[in-house]
Amino acid sequence: MDHLLPQPPRHPTERLVGTCPAIAALHTQLRHLAAFDTLGNPAVPTVLLQGETGTGKGLVARVLHDSGPRAQGPFLDVNCAAIPETLLEAELFGVTAGAFTDARRAKPGLFEAAAGGTLFLDEIDALPLALQGKLLTAIETKRVRRVGAVREHAVDVKVVTATQAALSARVAEGRFRADLYHRLAVIVLVLPPLRERGDDSVLLAQQFLQQYAEAHRLPPKRLSRAATEWLQRYDWPGNVRELSHLMERVTLLSPEARIDPQTLEWLCLPRAPTTTHGAVAPVETEGQPLDEPARITQALRQTQGNVVQAARVLGLSRKALRYRMRRYGIAHISDEGQDAGTSVHQAPRDAVVPAPAWEQKPVAVLALEVTWPAAVEPDAFYYEPWTVHTRWEHTVLEKVQGFGGVILQQGPSLLLVAFGLPRTLEQLPHRAVQTALGIRQMTAEGPATGEQTPRPTVRQAVHWGQVLVDTGASDPTARVLPIAETLAEPVRLIGQAAPGEILVSTPVRRLVEGWFELR
Template sequence: MFEVLIGRSPGFEALIRSARLVAATDVTVLIVGETGTGKELLARALQGHSLRADRPFVTLNCAALPASVAESELFGHRRGAFTGAVSDFPGRLETADGGTLFLDEINSLPLPVQAKLLRFLDSGEIQPVGARAPQRVDVRIIAATNANLADKIDKGEFRRDLYYRLSVVPLEIPPLRERGGDVELLLHHFMRHFAQTHAIPPAVFGRGAVRRLIAYPWPGNIRELRNLCERLAILMPGRVIEEQDLPEEALRAPPQARPLFTLPDEGFELERMEIDFIRQALQRTQGNRTRAARLLGLTRDQLNYRIQKYGID
């Protein structure tokens, strides 16, 4: 399953190494990443390499849940529990018994349901709406968010205790614009894939088009790149795609900026420099992690992950 996660950039390879280790355990995982980075794909890979691989993998998009039905959808309900409950309904947790429940956009889960989810994570028990007693289920939770949960906590929109319970192991997917040469790798991969899928001659990108697409910031991440490749594969089968064939937004991509730092010929230790920058930012902000994260161009969650990773005091 991890083979479908395409990338060779150092940050992405480090993510996959960590994910392979985590997959073999039953630990709760919080996947952090922008929209379109492949959070569900990573969750499925974790399930596929776990001891639960042959058990159910159930998904729930918390952002698509009206608050009025969120509890019932997650925990289920019993016949007669409320108007319209004409039969027993197993919630997603009961359906996933023995397997994994993937909670996408966990930041959108209503606060009262967050409290019940926390109780499940602590006890392994659920109580469907209208049930007289709780019942035990064996479910691994993998949650995902594209939001800054620290900001949500500060605003009272997300429970701090639930955040700590979910983020036993945080896995942060880097956005495509930070993945270096992965853009070209993904372009070629998807063009081959769609040529096979649609049984058409494969199109290829010319060098000028590749340069343009590498410079493009990809706000929609891999999902946007994938859609672009499918469109061009269908419209230009067997042809070489040049710069003028690209969509207008890609042609408007700014040229590559001059690097802020020039790599010395003898190289340097990236990890030591990152640790030093984090310590400087924390010192400059008197330990305020929110402001330090802003100085470093990170979210607070991303900074906390690096502090924990490097054991920074």
């Protein structure tokens, strides 16, 4: 009788797919560094992850955590740019009862909640200067003091940070503390952009096709030779995240079993006017890499000031780019000032506003209503309600943008998304329905990290209609006028939806019948 030998467990680094030298070196570094993450060691090294958006910094942080002795402890992450400054200190360090008006009870911060594990601080460059000193003290002394407290608490936490900015340039500009930078950069791991990883784009594409086929219970698609060559030529401004979204669209929207370059170009999101052969030209620099304000300025010049297109070049969402423009004071790009070295200035008060150029466009509209549990135990979850909401909102927006949607209206409980703006895309109703299904699945499954956090109740509705768009505006999605019931109908349908239900209007039903199971 033959006996099957048990397979050895996979090492966490195997979740990093790729064979290029940079990824192979990263595997070796992570396995080596994990041995030093011993519990109770006050000298556990901090790690700084640097890389463009979408290169997988969050995944690398999780793999590093899972590879060492802290794997059984909590892994908590926070995006420093997503939480208001007034809440960030309490979120990180905790509060005592009565520290401020709404602090009715004491609550530990993420440093305390991550004891015995890892705290991952993403977009560390957005941390306010006022908090940078307190973070430095917490890392060096392994002790934190809650807001409003006198006594300190000892913490045993490994800190991993990430940024896509050049922190050394921020230090030179006085926007980031030099002592904190040197403390965070004890170990620096640089993640390569996908365009520099050679054949890895094909390996990742095949993995994503298999992953999404299994998730949606569909036969996996196969890439033709010409399609693999297209993947290798493409510049991937959004890096691995963009590739993942494209393969999800291929799985859900393409009827062919064998994928060719035409299908990839068809399902690739619209790009800036400077593109050729469906690929976005990356922001080019001479000499040393530009810091983030300079890259944003150059991307805006490259796209003639179009914020939506510049965001795509940079691999950011429109909301994220607008946030950074406000933070850096980038209000208007001057063509005349380029040679003189002037990259940013305020628009003149008497500037001539061009007349609107209205164009009627078909759109699929997805409406989401989100409600949260009425009450939870005060110490049941690690995160403040604002952080839970922000994390969930970020995940939803990423799913929406992955299928080519843009946000028309966004409130605390209602979100309106349009598919087909600023450019018309193929299969708009299908994209809207697939997005709704993906959001429902994410809500049912909860956080990918397995953390215990409250889940929202979501009701969704999809409608098909027409809108008027000002195509002459720098951001056409900012000036949209609905025709008839285009925006009102999906909102009305939400009122008839049960929790977790997706309702579609009659026009959408006619267009998607045969693709989805409708009841």
